[in-house]
Amino acid sequence: MPTAEWICTSCGATNRKLVAPGQKEVDDKCVTCHTKHRVTEDERPVRWQARPPK
Ligand SMILES: [Zn+2]
Incomplete structure (x- = not known):
């Protein structure tokens, strides 16, 4: 399973989430x-873009 790595926009912590192959989008919650x-x-495969909730 690929790993999506993303940076929390609130606290800056690095998070990792397993995603299904070919998945482009996932909801996750900061561990911190x-x-x-x-x-x-x-565009880069490992580091994903995180958007905070509205
Ligand atoms: Zn956070």
């Missing part, structure tokens, strides 16, 4: 501050 994010695949 528990802020929910929508994480989407970026």
Whole structure:
């Protein structure tokens, strides 16, 4: 399973989430501050882009 790595926009912590092969988007929660994010695949395969909740 690929790993999506993303940076929390709230506290800056690095998070990792296992995603299904071919998956482009996933919801995850920061392990440190528990802020929910929508994480989407970026051009680089490992580091994904995280958007904070609205
Ligand atoms: Zn956080």
